[in-house]
Amino acid sequence: xxxxxxxTGGTGYIGxxxxxxxxxxxxxxxxxxxxxxxxxxxxxxxxxxxxxRPVFRKIDCCDYEALAAIFGKYKGIKAIxxxxxxxxxxxxxxxxxxxxxxxxxxxxxxxxxxxxxxxxGFVFSxxxxxxxxxxxxxxxxxxxxxxAESPYGNTKQVNEEIIQDTVASGANIRSVILRYFNPxxxxxxxxxGELPNGVPQNLVPYITQTAIGIREQLSVFGADYDxxxxxxxxxxxxxxxxxxxxxxxxxxxxxxxxKSPVExxxxxxxxxxxxxxxxxxxxxxxxxxxxxxxxxxxxxDIVKVWADPQLANNELGWKAKESIxxxxxSAWNWxxxxxxxxx
Ligand code: UD1
Numbered sequence: 001x002x003x004x005x006x007x008t009g010g011t012g013y014i015g016x017x018x019x020x021x022x023x024x025x026x027x028x029x030x031x032x033x034x035x036x037x038x039x040x041x042x043x044x045x046x047x048x049x050x051x052x053r054p055v056f057r058k059i060d061c062c063d064y065e066a067l068a069a070i071f072g073k074y075k076g077i078k079a080i081x082x083x084x085x086x087x088x089x090x091x092x093x094x095x096x097x098x099x100x101x102x103x104x105x106x107x108x109x110x111x112x113x114x115x116x117x118x119x120x121g122f123v124f125s126x127x128x129x130x131x132x133x134x135x136x137x138x139x140x141x142x143x144x145x146x147x148a149e150s151p152y153g154n155t156k157q158v159n160e161e162i163i164q165d166t167v168a169s170g171a172n173i174r175s176v177i178l179r180y181f182n183p184x185x186x187x188x189x190x191x192x193g194e195l196p197n198g199v200p201q202n203l204v205p206y207i208t209q210t211a212i213g214i215r216e217q218l219s220v221f222g223a224d225y226d227x228x229x230x231x232x233x234x235x236x237x238x239x240x241x242x243x244x245x246x247x248x249x250x251x252x253x254x255x256x257x258x259k260s261p262v263e264x265x266x267x268x269x270x271x272x273x274x275x276x277x278x279x280x281x282x283x284x285x286x287x288x289x290x291x292x293x294x295x296x297x298x299x300x301d302i303v304k305v306w307a308d309p310q311l312a313n314n315e316l317g318w319k320a321k322e323s324i325x326x327x328x329x330s331a332w333n334w335x336x337x338x339x340x341x342x343x
Pocket of ligand 1: 201204233275
């Protein structure tokens with residue numbers, strides 16, 4: 001019988017891509033999501049790709065009783081991948097308590113319930129935001145965690161600590177914490193991709209929406225940084241590659257391959273690309289001219305960060321494979337498709 005994996009936030013951007021990869025790898029997936037930032041229509045699209053409709057329950061992970069009922073109903077869950085969280089940096093500054101409640105209470109509920117139902121594996125979505133501006137690049141997992149720039153970033157740090165403390169207290173839980181760099185792109189089938197709520201805050205959806213005419217102009221937030229072309233540098237990771245890292249993490253946990261009960265891995269390509277380089281590459285691969293201009297810096301932005309992904313390469317046996325060209329093309333194909341649907 002296929003191993004059962006519960007995915008919180010499984011209808012979201014990274015969650016949906018991960019569900020597809022889990023199903024492709026033969027796992028049975030149960031999704032819980034409160035649909036606060038996604039739609040149930042994603043389930044049809046997952047089914048179109050894999051031929052399998054995942055079980056779905058509309059549940060908020062802050063609701064302890066509802067979660068307990070799911071664990072009681074779907075017995076034998078082997079591991080949880082926990083994506084469900086609020087993730088907009090700016091919004092977290094305005095609504096810190098909402099962020100602390102959503103992102104902390106849901107984690108605490110899951111960790112409390114897991115031992116009661118004999119669930120031993122836990123994969124957590126963390127972020128390179130925990131490194132702040134690293135002193136050394138590429139940044140490896142041993143780099144210090146820097147004071148968070150936002151309540152959102154702080155929830156990721158505190159969540160990591162909660163997992164570490166819970167496992168250290170003797171709970172029968174093994175965990176893999178994945179620190180994502182900047183996920184972009186869409187599934188090559190164009191059935192699933194990023195669906196930003198309102199005006200996109202992240203670079204690539206803003207680029208594709210501008211290119212298709214939904215937004216007038218892209219603002220490049222600063223070109224006077226201490227980088228070769230003056231714009232910020234990030235490690236843009238293809239979302240399908242990222243999704244596959246979760247399958248590798250699950251396999252490591254289920255096959256008892258871990259070297260310690262909580263392991264942390266960077267999930268990035270190892271290559272830094274500037275905002276302006278990304279824009280140029282987008283124009284080149286799509287043939288679409290992008291209307292952009294350089295504006296003031298965005299408060300709180302990190303100047304440059306890219307991953308040292310060697311630990312994940314060596315230990316998880318995972319490596320980012322997709323090129324930036326194919327990844328940007330996938331983001332563009334997805335934008336064209338969803339815009340046609342909305343016409
Ligand atoms: C940040 C966090 C990340 C978090 C994400 C959530 C860091 C290093 N990363 O990502 O952990 O998950 O927020 O939103 O703290 N840009 C523009 N114009 C735009 C949009 C963005 O120039 O319209 C630039 C930004 O200034 C930045 C780069 O593009 O230099 C990437 O921005 P974005 O996509 O928002 O991601 P991060 O800020 O890296």
